[in-house]
């Protein structure tokens with residue numbers, strides 16, 4: 001059986017499992033569109049620091065190259 005390992009994240013408020021959803025979100029002056037875990041009840045998106053750092057680095061690199 002090959003089931004891809006997936007992280008299960010739960011909303012701290014609603015105690016329901018977050019679902020992956022393509023979401024627009026803003027961080028500082030950047031806007032990202034990325035699949036992030038979102039609570040289906042309250043709509044809270046969970047952004048890992050890792051993901052944010054990665055995206056910011058990516059964008060800053062593009063910024064400098066222009």
Ligand SMILES: [Zn+2]
Pocket residue numbers: 011012013014015039040041042043044
């Ligand atoms: Zn929630």
